[in-house]
Each structure stands twice: as structure tokens, then as C-alpha cells.
Amino acid sequence: MIQPVAIIGAGPFGLSTAAHLRARGIPVRVFGDPMVSWRDHMPEGMLLKSTPAASNLDAPQRGHNLVDYCDAAGIPRLVTDEDIVPVETFIAYGRWFQEKLVPELEQVRVVSVDRRPGGGFELKLDSGETFAARAVVVATGLSGLAHLPPELAAAAVDGATPTGPFSHSSQHHDLTRFSGKELMVIGAGQSALETAALAAEAGARVRVVSRGHGRVAFGAPPWNQPRLRPESPFGRAWSLWALTYYPHPYRFLPEQTRHYLVRRVLGPLGAWWLKDRFDGKVEVCEVAGVVGASASDGSPALTVRTHAGSTEELTADHVIAATGYRVDIAAMDFLGHELRTRLAVSRGAPRLGAGYVSSVPGLYFTGLPAAASYGPVMRFVCGTEFASPRLVKHLAAAHA
Numbered sequence: 001m002i003q004p005v006a007i008i009g010a011g012p013f014g015l016s017t018a019a020h021l022r023a024r025g026i027p028v029r030v031f032g033d034p035m036v037s038w039r040d041h042m043p044e045g046m047l048l049k050s051t052p053a054a055s056n057l058d059a060p061q062r063g064h065n066l067v068d069y070c071d072a073a074g075i076p077r078l079v080t081d082e083d084i085v086p087v088e089t090f091i092a093y094g095r096w097f098q099e100k101l102v103p104e105l106e107q108v109r110v111v112s113v114d115r116r117p118g119g120g121f122e123l124k125l126d127s128g129e130t131f132a133a134r135a136v137v138v139a140t141g142l143s144g145l146a147h148l149p150p151e152l153a154a155a156a157v158d159g160a161t162p163t164g165p166f167s168h169s170s171q172h173h174d175l176t177r178f179s180g181k182e183l184m185v186i187g188a189g190q191s192a193l194e195t196a197a198l199a200a201e202a203g204a205r206v207r208v209v210s211r212g213h214g215r216v217a218f219g220a221p222p223w224n225q226p227r228l229r230p231e232s233p234f235g236r237a238w239s240l241w242a243l244t245y246y247p248h249p250y251r252f253l254p255e256q257t258r259h260y261l262v263r264r265v266l267g268p269l270g271a272w273w274l275k276d277r278f279d280g281k282v283e284v285c286e287v288a289g290v291v292g293a294s295a296s297d298g299s300p301a302l303t304v305r306t307h308a309g310s311t312e313e314l315t316a317d318h319v320i321a322a323t324g325y326r327v328d329i330a331a332m333d334f335l336g337h338e339l340r341t342r343l344a345v346s347r348g349a350p351r352l353g354a355g356y357v358s359s360v361p362g363l364y365f366t367g368l369p370a371a372a373s374y375g376p377v378m379r380f381v382c383g384t385e386f387a388s389p390r391l392v393k394h395l396a397a398a399h400a
């Protein structure tokens with residue numbers, strides 16, 4: 001019997017990769033909770049920052065874009081850059097895509113992946129089943145990679161939790177729990193600004209604590225984009241156009257440049273439509289840095305260094321760190337020890353070659369863990385358009 005390819009992950013990248021493998025007739029087993037990052041780890045009522053055109057899960061067959069889902073569901077079409085995609089619509093689109101193109105999805109966790117002596121991999125599932133796969137695609141996205149600044153991690157003695165003094169933005173779905181409370185949100189990216197706006201709309205008094213000067217900013221609306229620059233799913237700019245459509249040479253850039261661009265390009269900037277919901281409703285506190293945190297009697301306090309050079313203490317009922325995600329192979333504990341030590345990494349992220357293959361033949365990474373090799377577009381759903389066909393082409397040729 002031909003050993004299947006195993007895909008770990010049922011978010012946009014795992015589902016898109018699976019659709020491409022199935023279309024080539026390659027046996028595949030796909031594991032994960034479909035669209036769970038969007039369903040459980042993002043706030044209810046969130047709107048996508050990406051435009052409809054940048055919110056498609058890539059498939060080899062026509063008819064599986066967001067707009068096709070809108071038609072099938074009988075809801076108004078989301079097409080133009082001014083149409084805003086509610087997270088609930090996007091989750092339903094992902095489920096529809098999965099039911100049509102990846103119907104055999106197995107909603108179980110992969111507990112371990114190890115190399116087999118004769119080649120290929122051995123996977124263990126939390127159902128207790130063990131099986132052999134000829135190749136493995138890791139598409140675990142944001143899972144387990146939430147980043148908490150060290151000051152907060154040290155102060156959160158019982159760990160970060162929505163009911164304790166400190167939490168990470170990924171731990172929140174229902175922000176109405178903060179109604180009538182004082183909330184501090186650390187960060188200046190879309191996640192921080194939208195979490196703050198949604199909590200304020202739910203009746204919380206919210207302060208955003210942001211490092212640097214003028215970092216809380218919002219993008220230009222679609223009708224105000226610069227002309228004479230090429231279009232990309234993220235706006236009109238040469239850099240965005242190149243990074244979106246030509247990520248091939250990215251992995252040959254110097255290591256420092258690659259990691260810098262992943263962090264900075266398409267980095268902290270609120271969506272154009274969020275500005276009116278934010279300004280005047282959320283207080284902004286710009287600081288030089290957060291230097292300490294504590295929680296006495298369960299109430300959190302942040303010690304911040306001001307731009308004038310002094311230190312100040314800020315208090316609230318709860319602090320949410322909207323401080324993003326860090327790729328770290330060490331956090332992917334389902335990868336066996338021997339496999340992890342054999343993997344070539346660059347600052348914690350796997351170093352990938354052509355076709356998204358790691359330094360261990362047959363082991364592929366896509367989505368966020370691939371961003372250090374293929375650029376910032378891998379942090380977004382539209383990255384599936386570049387990644388999925390190339391990964392699957394490589395895998396099909398190497399494991400025919």
C-alpha cells in the first residue's frame with residue numbers, strides 16, 4: 001500500500017495544500033480542528049484586515065474563492081476592496097472549502113512525528129493510532145506560538161489567562177467580559193487596535209500602550225491609495241507587489257534582512273475602516289518601553305519608561321498583550337526530539353529550500369513557519385496562492 005502524505009493543520013494553509021494534493025491523486029491524511037485559530041483565538045465580531053481578493057484559500061479548481069462561497073450561501077458578494085469580510089463569514093467559507101475539497105479531514109491531534117529508520121515518518125495520533133507517512137506537511141499556523149513579553153511572562157505566576165491579571169490576545173474570543181472594567185492592551189498592530197476598539201464597544205475603558213512615537217496609525221482607504229504603483233493584495237507599493245508575487249528569491253537574502261522584513265513589512269498598522277471606531281474611544285499611551293510588570297492582589301500594573309526618561313506605573317483590571325507570534329521549532333513539541341535537532345533553523349524558524357522542504361527530506365513547512373524563508377506574505381491567507389502549488393509540485397516530484 002502507498003503510504004499517504006500527512007498534513008498537520010486544517011487552517012487556510014493546511015486545507016489549501018490538501019486540496020492541491022488531492023487534485024493530483026496523491027493519498028493524503030489531514031489532521032486538525034478546521035479554522036480553529038479564527039473560531040477560538042480571535043475576537044468575536046472581528047473584521048478581516050485583508051480585502052476579499054486577499055482572503056481566498058487557493059485551490060487547483062475554479063469555483064472555491066470567497067465570492068463563490070458568498071454565492072453558494074446566498075449572502076451579498078464580497079468583492080471590492082471596500083467590502084469588509086466579517087470573521088464569521090470567513091470561518092464559514094473555510095468550513096465550506098473543507099467540506100467540498102477536504103471532506104476526509106480527521107479532527108484529531110498529531111501527538112508525535114518521528115523519522116522511520118527505512119525512510120518516511122511515523123506519526124502518533126491522540127486517538128492512539130500510529131501510522132507511517134511518506135512525507136509530512138506542517139501547517140500548524142499560529143498554534144502554540146503566541147508571544148508574551150518576558151516582563152509579563154515573569155509576572156503572570158499562574159500563567160497568562162483571561163481570568164488572571166495578564167493574558168495574550170489569542171486567549172480571547174468574547175470581549176464582553178470586560179464591560180465596565182479598565183483594560184490595557186499592549187501593542188500597536190491591527191490585533192491590538194481592533195481588540196481595543198471591540199472591548200471599548202463592549203463597554204470597557206480601554207488604554208492602548210504602545211512603544212515608540214506615533215506608532216498607532218491606520219492605513220489609507222482604497223480610494224486614497226497612491227497611483228502609478230503596482231497593485232498587491234495589501235495595497236499599492238512596489239515592495240508589497242514584489243514580496244507577494246515574487247517570494248522565490250527571498251530565502252537567499254541575508255538572515256538579518258529576512259527576519260527584519262517579516263516583522264516590519266505589513267507590520268503594525270490599523271485597517272483604514274478601524275480609525276473612526278478607535279479615535280476618541282480608546283486612550284493611547286505612548287511609552288519608550290515596558291520595563292516591568294507585577295500583580296499584587298490579582299490587579300496588574302505595568303512599569304513603563306516614558307519618552308522623557310522617567311518611569312511610571314500604569315494600572316488596570318486586566319492587561320492583554322497583543323504582542324503577536326514567534327516561530328520557534330522548540331514550541332512544536334509534536335516534532336520528535338531527533339527530528340528537531342536535525343532540522344536546520346534560522347532564529348528558531350525552519351530553514352526551507354525550494355518547494356518549502358526543510359533540511360529533513362520529506363518534511364515540509366507552510367504558512368507562518370515558512371515566513372522566514374518565503375517572506376511576510378506567508379503570514380497571510382493570500383500566501384496560499386504561492387505556497388500550495390509549489391509545495392505540492394515539489395512533494396509530488398520528490399516522492400513519486
Ligand SMILES: Cc1cc2nc3c(=O)[nH]c(=O)nc-3n(C[C@H](O)[C@H](O)[C@H](O)COP(=O)(O)OP(=O)(O)OC[C@H]3O[C@@H](n4cnc5c(N)ncnc54)[C@H](O)[C@@H]3O)c2cc1C
Nearest residue numbers: 009010011012013032033037049050110141142367380381
Ligand atoms: C487577530 C488576527 C487577525 C488576522 N487577520 C488576518 C487577515 O485579515 N487576513 C489574513 O490573511 N491573515 C490574518 N491573520 C493571520 C492568519 O491567522 C493566518 O494567516 C492564518 O490563520 C494562517 O493559517 P494556517 O493554516 O497556517 O494556520 P491556522 O489558521 O493557525 O491553523 C492551524 C491548524 O493547525 C492545527 N493544529 C495545530 N497543532 C496540531 C496538531 N498537533 N495536530 C493536529 N492539528 C494541529 C489546528 O487545529 C488548526 O487547524 C490574522 C491573525 C490574527 C492573530
